[in-house]
Amino acid sequence: xxxxxxxxxxxxxxxxxxxxxxxxxxxxxxxxxxxxxxxxxxxxxxxxxxxxxxxxxxxxxxxxxxxxxxxxxxxxxxxxxxxxxxxxxxxxxxxxxxxxxxxxxxxxxxxxxxxxxxxxxxxxxxxxxxxxxxxxxxxxxxxxxxxxxxxxxxxxxxxxxxxxxxxxxxxxxxxxxxxxxxxxxxxxxxxxxxxxxxxxxxxxxxxxxxxxxxxxxxxxxxxxxxxxxxxxxxxxxxxxxxxxxxxxxxxxxxxxxxxxxxxx
Amino acid sequence: xxxxxxxxxxxxxxxxxxxxxxxxxxxxxxxxxxxxxxxxxxxxxxxxxxxxxxxxxxxxxxxxxxxxxxxxxxxxxxxxxxxxxxxxxxxxxxxxxxxxxxxxxxxxxxxxxxxxxxxxxxxxxxxxxxxxxxxxxxxxxxxxxxxxxxxxxxxx
Numbered sequence: 001x002x003x004x005x006x007x008x009x010x011x012x013x014x015x016x017x018x019x020x021x022x023x024x025x026x027x028x029x030x031x032x033x034x035x036x037x038x039x040x041x042x043x044x045x046x047x048x049x050x051x052x053x054x055x056x057x058x059x060x061x062x063x064x065x066x067x068x069x070x071x072x073x074x075x076x077x078x079x080x081x082x083x084x085x086x087x088x089x090x091x092x093x094x095x096x097x098x099x100x101x102x103x104x105x106x107x108x109x110x111x112x113x114x115x116x117x118x119x120x121x122x123x124x125x126x127x128x129x130x131x132x133x134x135x136x137x138x139x140x141x142x143x144x145x146x147x148x149x150x151x152x153x154x155x156x157x158x159x160x161x162x163x164x165x166x167x168x169x170x171x172x173x174x175x176x177x178x179x180x181x182x183x184x185x186x187x188x189x190x191x192x193x194x195x196x197x198x199x200x201x202x203x204x205x206x207x208x209x210x211x212x213x214x215x216x217x218x219x220x221x222x223x224x225x226x227x228x229x230x231x232x233x234x235x236x237x238x239x240x241x242x243x244x245x246x247x248x249x250x251x252x253x254x255x256x257x258x259x260x261x262x263x264x
Numbered sequence: 265x266x267x268x269x270x271x272x273x274x275x276x277x278x279x280x281x282x283x284x285x286x287x288x289x290x291x292x293x294x295x296x297x298x299x300x301x302x303x304x305x306x307x308x309x310x311x312x313x314x315x316x317x318x319x320x321x322x323x324x325x326x327x328x329x330x331x332x333x334x335x336x337x338x339x340x341x342x343x344x345x346x347x348x349x350x351x352x353x354x355x356x357x358x359x360x361x362x363x364x365x366x367x368x369x370x371x372x373x374x375x376x377x378x379x380x381x382x383x384x385x386x387x388x389x390x391x392x393x394x395x396x397x398x399x400x401x402x403x404x405x406x407x408x409x410x411x412x413x414x415x416x417x418x419x420x
Contacts, residue, residue: 045267048274056277095292160281167284170292189291198293200320206285 026222032143033151033221039141040148047149047156054115054150054217055157059164061110066165069102070094070172078177087177088187092195094173099196099205100261103166105253108212111158112245116220119150120241123224124234132225147225151217158213159206166205204260211252216245304350305389306334309363309376314345315399317365317374323349325378330355333376349376351387358383364397374399 040046077093123146126132135142170192177183196202220241227237314336323331331351339346351357360381367374387393 045271049270051274051277052270056273059277059280099288099292157277160278160284163281163284163288167287167292170288192292193294196293197320198289202285202288202293 029222030218033147036144037148039144047152050149050153051157054153058114061114062107062161062165063168066168067172070169071176074173074176078181087183088191090177091188091192095170095192095196098166098169099201104162104205104208104212107162107165108249109246112216113242116216116241116245117238119220120224120238124227124237128229147221154217155213159209162209208256212249215248219245303353307349307387308392309347309396310344311396311398313398315374321375323376356386359385359387361393362395363393365399
Protein backbone atom coordinates (compact mmCIF):
# COMPACT_ATOMS: atom_id res chain seq x y z
CA UNK A 1 0.00 0.00 0.00
CA UNK A 2 2.66 2.60 0.87
CA UNK A 3 4.49 1.71 -2.36
CA UNK A 4 1.32 2.33 -4.34
CA UNK A 5 0.88 5.68 -2.62
CA UNK A 6 4.51 6.59 -3.27
CA UNK A 7 4.29 5.69 -6.96
CA UNK A 8 1.05 7.67 -7.28
CA UNK A 9 2.67 10.71 -5.68
CA UNK A 10 5.72 10.24 -7.87
CA UNK A 11 3.43 10.25 -10.91
CA UNK A 12 1.85 13.54 -9.87
CA UNK A 13 5.25 15.05 -9.14
CA UNK A 14 6.58 13.92 -12.51
CA UNK A 15 3.59 15.50 -14.27
CA UNK A 16 4.05 18.82 -12.47
CA UNK A 17 7.80 18.97 -13.05
CA UNK A 18 7.27 18.09 -16.71
CA UNK A 19 4.59 20.73 -17.09
CA UNK A 20 6.71 23.46 -15.50
CA UNK A 21 9.72 22.44 -17.59
CA UNK A 22 7.67 22.61 -20.78
CA UNK A 23 6.25 26.00 -19.79
CA UNK A 24 9.75 27.31 -19.20
CA UNK A 25 10.91 25.88 -22.52
CA UNK A 26 7.93 27.51 -24.26
CA UNK A 27 8.66 30.91 -22.65
CA UNK A 28 12.32 30.71 -23.66
CA UNK A 29 11.26 29.79 -27.18
CA UNK A 30 8.85 32.77 -27.25
CA UNK A 31 11.49 35.18 -25.93
CA UNK A 32 14.02 33.88 -28.44
CA UNK A 33 11.52 34.46 -31.27
CA UNK A 34 11.10 38.07 -30.14
CA UNK A 35 14.84 38.60 -29.75
CA UNK A 36 15.66 37.22 -33.21
CA UNK A 37 12.83 39.22 -34.86
CA UNK A 38 15.11 41.99 -36.17
CA UNK A 39 16.95 39.33 -38.17
CA UNK A 40 13.67 38.00 -39.59
CA UNK A 41 12.54 41.52 -40.46
CA UNK A 42 15.67 42.07 -42.53
CA UNK A 43 14.15 39.69 -45.08
CA UNK A 44 10.62 41.00 -44.86
CA UNK A 45 9.38 39.15 -47.97
CA UNK A 46 9.42 35.96 -45.88
CA UNK A 47 6.88 37.51 -43.52
CA UNK A 48 4.82 38.73 -46.49
CA UNK A 49 4.79 35.18 -47.84
CA UNK A 50 3.54 33.86 -44.52
CA UNK A 51 0.86 36.58 -44.32
CA UNK A 52 -0.37 35.20 -47.64
CA UNK A 53 -0.59 31.67 -46.24
CA UNK A 54 -2.07 32.52 -42.83
CA UNK A 55 -4.11 35.63 -43.62
CA UNK A 56 -5.15 35.72 -47.26
CA UNK A 57 -6.00 32.03 -47.44
CA UNK A 58 -8.10 32.31 -44.23
CA UNK A 59 -10.18 35.11 -45.77
CA UNK A 60 -12.89 32.91 -47.26
CA UNK A 61 -13.71 31.02 -44.07
CA UNK A 62 -13.58 34.24 -42.01
CA UNK A 63 -15.85 36.21 -44.34
CA UNK A 64 -18.41 33.43 -44.81
CA UNK A 65 -18.52 32.66 -41.07
CA UNK A 66 -18.79 36.36 -40.22
CA UNK A 67 -21.70 36.81 -42.59
CA UNK A 68 -23.58 33.85 -41.16
CA UNK A 69 -22.85 34.73 -37.52
CA UNK A 70 -24.14 38.25 -38.18
CA UNK A 71 -27.27 36.96 -39.89
CA UNK A 72 -28.03 34.52 -37.06
CA UNK A 73 -27.48 37.27 -34.47
CA UNK A 74 -29.87 39.48 -36.42
CA UNK A 75 -32.56 36.80 -36.59
CA UNK A 76 -32.30 35.75 -32.95
CA UNK A 77 -31.96 39.28 -31.66
CA UNK A 78 -34.99 40.40 -33.65
CA UNK A 79 -37.10 37.50 -32.34
CA UNK A 80 -36.36 38.44 -28.73
CA UNK A 81 -36.33 42.24 -28.96
CA UNK A 82 -39.57 42.32 -30.91
CA UNK A 83 -41.37 41.01 -27.79
CA UNK A 84 -40.36 44.19 -25.98
CA UNK A 85 -41.22 46.44 -28.89
CA UNK A 86 -37.65 47.55 -29.43
CA UNK A 87 -36.71 45.73 -32.61
CA UNK A 88 -34.61 48.73 -33.76
CA UNK A 89 -32.12 47.93 -30.99
CA UNK A 90 -31.12 44.81 -32.94
CA UNK A 91 -28.38 46.88 -34.64
CA UNK A 92 -26.88 47.70 -31.27
CA UNK A 93 -27.07 44.07 -30.22
CA UNK A 94 -25.37 42.79 -33.37
CA UNK A 95 -22.66 45.46 -33.42
CA UNK A 96 -21.80 45.25 -29.72
CA UNK A 97 -21.69 41.46 -29.59
CA UNK A 98 -19.52 41.34 -32.71
CA UNK A 99 -17.03 44.10 -31.90
CA UNK A 100 -16.63 43.19 -28.24
CA UNK A 101 -16.76 39.40 -28.19
CA UNK A 102 -17.71 37.33 -31.19
CA UNK A 103 -15.50 39.08 -33.74
CA UNK A 104 -12.19 38.53 -31.95
CA UNK A 105 -13.11 35.19 -30.34
CA UNK A 106 -14.72 33.35 -33.26
CA UNK A 107 -12.17 34.74 -35.74
CA UNK A 108 -9.37 33.56 -33.42
CA UNK A 109 -10.94 30.08 -33.06
CA UNK A 110 -11.23 29.78 -36.83
CA UNK A 111 -7.70 31.14 -37.23
CA UNK A 112 -6.38 28.56 -34.76
CA UNK A 113 -7.98 25.67 -36.61
CA UNK A 114 -7.30 26.98 -40.13
CA UNK A 115 -3.84 28.56 -39.86
CA UNK A 116 -2.49 27.41 -36.48
CA UNK A 117 -2.83 23.71 -37.25
CA UNK A 118 -1.20 24.21 -40.66
CA UNK A 119 1.76 26.01 -39.04
CA UNK A 120 2.26 23.21 -36.50
CA UNK A 121 2.07 20.49 -39.14
CA UNK A 122 4.47 22.34 -41.45
CA UNK A 123 7.11 22.96 -38.79
CA UNK A 124 6.66 19.47 -37.31
CA UNK A 125 7.25 17.93 -40.73
CA UNK A 126 10.22 20.21 -41.37
CA UNK A 127 11.67 18.87 -38.15
CA UNK A 128 10.79 15.25 -39.00
CA UNK A 129 12.48 15.52 -42.40
CA UNK A 130 15.48 17.17 -40.71
CA UNK A 131 15.18 20.43 -42.64
CA UNK A 132 15.60 22.37 -39.38
CA UNK A 133 18.82 20.53 -38.52
CA UNK A 134 20.03 21.11 -42.10
CA UNK A 135 19.51 24.84 -41.63
CA UNK A 136 21.52 24.78 -38.43
CA UNK A 137 24.27 22.93 -40.31
CA UNK A 138 24.35 25.73 -42.86
CA UNK A 139 24.57 28.29 -40.04
CA UNK A 140 21.07 29.58 -40.82
CA UNK A 141 19.17 30.34 -37.64
CA UNK A 142 15.88 28.39 -37.92
CA UNK A 143 14.22 30.65 -35.35
CA UNK A 144 14.92 33.76 -37.41
CA UNK A 145 14.33 32.05 -40.76
CA UNK A 146 11.28 29.84 -40.06
CA UNK A 147 9.65 30.81 -36.76
CA UNK A 148 9.96 34.63 -36.77
CA UNK A 149 8.20 35.33 -40.08
CA UNK A 150 5.35 32.97 -39.18
CA UNK A 151 4.93 34.55 -35.76
CA UNK A 152 4.72 38.09 -37.08
CA UNK A 153 2.48 37.02 -39.95
CA UNK A 154 0.01 35.60 -37.42
CA UNK A 155 0.19 38.68 -35.20
CA UNK A 156 -0.41 40.99 -38.18
CA UNK A 157 -3.16 38.87 -39.78
CA UNK A 158 -5.26 38.20 -36.69
CA UNK A 159 -6.54 41.76 -35.96
CA UNK A 160 -7.22 42.35 -39.65
CA UNK A 161 -9.19 39.11 -39.90
CA UNK A 162 -11.15 39.91 -36.72
CA UNK A 163 -11.99 43.39 -38.02
CA UNK A 164 -13.22 41.92 -41.30
CA UNK A 165 -15.24 39.33 -39.40
CA UNK A 166 -16.98 42.04 -37.36
CA UNK A 167 -17.58 44.32 -40.36
CA UNK A 168 -19.02 41.52 -42.48
CA UNK A 169 -21.07 40.32 -39.50
CA UNK A 170 -22.65 43.75 -39.04
CA UNK A 171 -23.43 43.74 -42.75
CA UNK A 172 -25.02 40.28 -42.38
CA UNK A 173 -27.15 41.53 -39.50
CA UNK A 174 -28.18 44.53 -41.62
CA UNK A 175 -29.05 42.25 -44.52
CA UNK A 176 -31.39 40.08 -42.45
CA UNK A 177 -33.05 42.64 -40.20
CA UNK A 178 -33.31 45.66 -42.53
CA UNK A 179 -33.50 44.16 -46.02
CA UNK A 180 -35.37 40.93 -45.28
CA UNK A 181 -37.42 41.61 -42.13
CA UNK A 182 -37.88 45.32 -42.70
CA UNK A 183 -36.58 47.06 -39.58
CA UNK A 184 -36.16 50.80 -40.18
CA UNK A 185 -32.67 51.39 -41.60
CA UNK A 186 -32.23 54.83 -40.02
CA UNK A 187 -33.05 53.61 -36.52
CA UNK A 188 -30.86 50.52 -37.03
CA UNK A 189 -27.75 52.58 -37.82
CA UNK A 190 -28.35 55.52 -35.50
CA UNK A 191 -29.01 53.36 -32.42
CA UNK A 192 -25.93 51.32 -33.28
CA UNK A 193 -23.78 54.43 -33.67
CA UNK A 194 -24.94 55.95 -30.41
CA UNK A 195 -24.21 52.74 -28.51
CA UNK A 196 -20.87 51.63 -29.98
CA UNK A 197 -17.96 53.65 -28.66
CA UNK A 198 -14.78 53.67 -30.73
CA UNK A 199 -12.33 53.63 -27.85
CA UNK A 200 -14.32 51.50 -25.45
CA UNK A 201 -15.76 48.86 -27.80
CA UNK A 202 -13.86 48.78 -31.08
CA UNK A 203 -10.36 49.45 -29.74
CA UNK A 204 -10.80 46.89 -26.98
CA UNK A 205 -11.89 44.38 -29.62
CA UNK A 206 -8.74 45.11 -31.60
CA UNK A 207 -6.58 44.71 -28.48
CA UNK A 208 -8.26 41.37 -27.81
CA UNK A 209 -7.61 40.14 -31.33
CA UNK A 210 -3.91 41.12 -31.12
CA UNK A 211 -3.59 39.20 -27.84
CA UNK A 212 -5.31 36.17 -29.38
CA UNK A 213 -3.06 36.40 -32.44
CA UNK A 214 0.06 36.32 -30.26
CA UNK A 215 -1.32 33.42 -28.19
CA UNK A 216 -2.46 31.28 -31.12
CA UNK A 217 0.70 31.68 -33.22
CA UNK A 218 3.02 31.23 -30.25
CA UNK A 219 1.25 28.00 -29.25
CA UNK A 220 1.14 26.70 -32.83
CA UNK A 221 4.83 27.41 -33.47
CA UNK A 222 5.97 25.97 -30.15
CA UNK A 223 3.94 22.78 -30.60
CA UNK A 224 5.40 22.35 -34.09
CA UNK A 225 8.95 23.01 -32.94
CA UNK A 226 8.57 20.71 -29.95
CA UNK A 227 6.83 17.86 -31.83
CA UNK A 228 8.49 14.43 -31.77
CA UNK A 229 9.86 13.91 -35.31
CA UNK A 230 7.48 11.09 -36.20
CA UNK A 231 4.16 10.87 -38.04
CA UNK A 232 2.39 10.24 -34.73
CA UNK A 233 4.23 13.06 -33.03
CA UNK A 234 3.23 15.60 -35.70
CA UNK A 235 -0.42 14.54 -35.66
CA UNK A 236 -0.49 14.74 -31.86
CA UNK A 237 1.12 18.17 -31.93
CA UNK A 238 -1.44 19.43 -34.46
CA UNK A 239 -4.30 18.25 -32.28
CA UNK A 240 -2.71 19.83 -29.19
CA UNK A 241 -2.34 23.13 -31.06
CA UNK A 242 -6.05 23.36 -31.80
CA UNK A 243 -7.13 22.26 -28.31
CA UNK A 244 -4.62 24.38 -26.37
CA UNK A 245 -5.09 27.51 -28.44
CA UNK A 246 -8.90 27.26 -28.30
CA UNK A 247 -8.75 26.95 -24.52
CA UNK A 248 -6.22 29.78 -24.33
CA UNK A 249 -8.46 32.03 -26.45
CA UNK A 250 -11.51 31.42 -24.28
CA UNK A 251 -9.58 31.78 -21.03
CA UNK A 252 -7.80 34.96 -22.14
CA UNK A 253 -11.11 36.34 -23.41
CA UNK A 254 -12.65 35.97 -19.97
CA UNK A 255 -9.71 37.71 -18.31
CA UNK A 256 -9.63 40.53 -20.87
CA UNK A 257 -13.39 41.06 -20.67
CA UNK A 258 -13.22 41.18 -16.89
CA UNK A 259 -10.62 43.95 -17.14
CA UNK A 260 -12.09 45.88 -20.05
CA UNK A 261 -15.84 45.92 -19.67
CA UNK A 262 -16.73 45.44 -16.03
CA UNK A 263 -15.08 48.63 -14.81
CA UNK A 264 -13.38 47.07 -11.80
CA UNK B 265 4.16 31.53 -56.44
CA UNK B 266 5.76 34.62 -57.93
CA UNK B 267 6.68 37.30 -55.48
CA UNK B 268 4.76 40.08 -57.27
CA UNK B 269 1.49 38.11 -57.19
CA UNK B 270 2.09 37.28 -53.54
CA UNK B 271 2.76 40.92 -52.68
CA UNK B 272 -0.39 41.95 -54.51
CA UNK B 273 -2.58 39.53 -52.56
CA UNK B 274 -1.05 40.49 -49.23
CA UNK B 275 -1.48 44.17 -50.10
CA UNK B 276 -5.14 43.58 -50.92
CA UNK B 277 -5.57 41.67 -47.65
CA UNK B 278 -3.99 44.38 -45.50
CA UNK B 279 -5.93 47.17 -47.21
CA UNK B 280 -9.19 45.20 -46.82
CA UNK B 281 -8.45 44.74 -43.10
CA UNK B 282 -7.78 48.43 -42.60
CA UNK B 283 -10.95 49.32 -44.52
CA UNK B 284 -12.91 46.95 -42.27
CA UNK B 285 -11.48 48.74 -39.21
CA UNK B 286 -12.39 52.13 -40.66
CA UNK B 287 -15.91 50.95 -41.47
CA UNK B 288 -16.26 49.71 -37.89
CA UNK B 289 -15.00 53.03 -36.52
CA UNK B 290 -16.98 55.35 -38.78
CA UNK B 291 -20.15 53.49 -39.72
CA UNK B 292 -20.71 51.24 -36.70
CA UNK B 293 -19.06 53.35 -34.00
CA UNK B 294 -19.44 56.99 -33.14
CA UNK B 295 -16.04 58.29 -34.18
CA UNK B 296 -17.64 61.45 -35.50
CA UNK B 297 -19.14 62.37 -32.14
CA UNK B 298 -16.36 61.18 -29.84
CA UNK B 299 -14.69 64.11 -28.15
CA UNK B 300 -10.96 64.48 -28.31
CA UNK B 301 -8.92 65.01 -25.19
CA UNK B 302 -8.02 68.67 -24.71
CA UNK B 303 -11.15 70.00 -26.37
CA UNK B 304 -13.22 69.60 -23.23
CA UNK B 305 -13.67 71.34 -19.90
CA UNK B 306 -14.73 69.87 -16.56
CA UNK B 307 -17.68 71.05 -14.53
CA UNK B 308 -18.86 69.65 -11.20
CA UNK B 309 -22.39 69.15 -9.90
CA UNK B 310 -23.64 67.78 -6.59
CA UNK B 311 -26.73 65.64 -6.22
CA UNK B 312 -28.58 64.11 -3.27
CA UNK B 313 -29.25 61.01 -5.35
CA UNK B 314 -27.87 60.09 -8.75
CA UNK B 315 -30.05 57.00 -9.25
CA UNK B 316 -28.46 54.77 -11.89
CA UNK B 317 -26.20 57.37 -13.50
CA UNK B 318 -22.99 55.83 -14.81
CA UNK B 319 -19.61 57.11 -15.94
CA UNK B 320 -19.66 57.84 -19.71
CA UNK B 321 -23.40 58.56 -19.68
CA UNK B 322 -24.30 61.34 -22.13
CA UNK B 323 -24.84 64.96 -21.11
CA UNK B 324 -27.54 66.55 -23.22
CA UNK B 325 -28.87 70.01 -23.69
CA UNK B 326 -32.04 70.43 -25.74
CA UNK B 327 -31.56 66.77 -26.72
CA UNK B 328 -28.11 67.33 -28.24
CA UNK B 329 -25.16 65.44 -26.73
CA UNK B 330 -22.74 68.12 -25.47
CA UNK B 331 -20.54 66.02 -23.17
CA UNK B 332 -20.14 62.94 -21.04
CA UNK B 333 -20.08 62.06 -17.36
CA UNK B 334 -16.42 61.78 -16.43
CA UNK B 335 -16.42 60.68 -12.83
CA UNK B 336 -18.80 59.98 -9.94
CA UNK B 337 -17.63 60.37 -6.34
CA UNK B 338 -19.23 60.27 -2.93
CA UNK B 339 -18.58 63.27 -0.68
CA UNK B 340 -18.16 61.92 2.87
CA UNK B 341 -18.31 65.44 4.38
CA UNK B 342 -21.82 66.27 3.27
CA UNK B 343 -23.07 62.87 2.07
CA UNK B 344 -23.85 63.92 -1.47
CA UNK B 345 -22.76 62.56 -4.84
CA UNK B 346 -20.23 64.68 -6.70
CA UNK B 347 -20.41 64.22 -10.47
CA UNK B 348 -17.71 65.50 -12.81
CA UNK B 349 -18.92 66.33 -16.32
CA UNK B 350 -16.74 66.80 -19.37
CA UNK B 351 -18.26 69.31 -21.77
CA UNK B 352 -17.22 70.06 -25.33
CA UNK B 353 -15.26 73.34 -25.59
CA UNK B 354 -17.58 74.49 -28.38
CA UNK B 355 -20.55 74.64 -26.03
CA UNK B 356 -20.50 77.24 -23.26
CA UNK B 357 -23.18 77.40 -20.60
CA UNK B 358 -24.16 80.26 -18.22
CA UNK B 359 -23.21 80.02 -14.54
CA UNK B 360 -26.80 79.46 -13.44
CA UNK B 361 -27.38 76.48 -15.73
CA UNK B 362 -29.56 73.88 -14.03
CA UNK B 363 -28.18 70.33 -14.07
CA UNK B 364 -30.69 67.51 -13.67
CA UNK B 365 -30.59 63.72 -13.95
CA UNK B 366 -33.18 62.47 -16.41
CA UNK B 367 -34.20 59.12 -17.83
CA UNK B 368 -34.53 58.42 -21.53
CA UNK B 369 -37.84 56.67 -21.98
CA UNK B 370 -39.60 54.82 -19.20
CA UNK B 371 -36.93 52.19 -18.59
CA UNK B 372 -34.03 53.70 -20.51
CA UNK B 373 -30.60 54.78 -19.38
CA UNK B 374 -30.09 57.80 -17.19
CA UNK B 375 -28.42 60.90 -18.56
CA UNK B 376 -27.71 64.45 -17.48
CA UNK B 377 -29.81 67.26 -18.87
CA UNK B 378 -28.54 70.86 -18.93
CA UNK B 379 -30.90 73.79 -19.05
CA UNK B 380 -29.26 77.13 -19.68
CA UNK B 381 -30.00 80.03 -17.35
CA UNK B 382 -29.72 83.75 -17.95
CA UNK B 383 -26.38 84.62 -16.33
CA UNK B 384 -23.91 86.48 -18.53
CA UNK B 385 -20.88 84.78 -16.92
CA UNK B 386 -20.09 81.35 -18.37
CA UNK B 387 -19.07 78.12 -16.60
CA UNK B 388 -15.33 77.60 -16.70
CA UNK B 389 -13.11 74.55 -16.19
CA UNK B 390 -13.39 73.39 -12.57
CA UNK B 391 -16.55 75.34 -11.76
CA UNK B 392 -19.45 73.80 -9.91
CA UNK B 393 -23.04 74.15 -11.05
CA UNK B 394 -25.26 75.45 -8.24
CA UNK B 395 -28.72 74.44 -9.40
CA UNK B 396 -29.11 70.67 -9.53
CA UNK B 397 -31.99 68.27 -9.52
CA UNK B 398 -31.60 64.67 -8.37
CA UNK B 399 -32.73 61.55 -10.13
CA UNK B 400 -36.32 60.48 -9.84
CA UNK B 401 -36.48 57.28 -7.79
CA UNK B 402 -39.49 55.23 -8.80
CA UNK B 403 -39.90 53.56 -5.40
CA UNK B 404 -40.03 56.90 -3.60
CA UNK B 405 -42.55 58.20 -6.10
CA UNK B 406 -44.82 55.17 -5.64
CA UNK B 407 -44.40 55.42 -1.85
CA UNK B 408 -45.43 59.07 -1.93
CA UNK B 409 -48.41 58.25 -4.12
CA UNK B 410 -49.59 55.49 -1.76
CA UNK B 411 -49.11 57.77 1.25
CA UNK B 412 -51.22 60.49 -0.37
CA UNK B 413 -53.93 57.97 -1.23
CA UNK B 414 -53.98 56.75 2.36
CA UNK B 415 -54.18 60.31 3.63
CA UNK B 416 -57.12 60.98 1.30
CA UNK B 417 -58.88 57.84 2.52
CA UNK B 418 -58.38 58.93 6.16
CA UNK B 419 -59.84 62.39 5.54
CA UNK B 420 -63.11 61.02 4.21
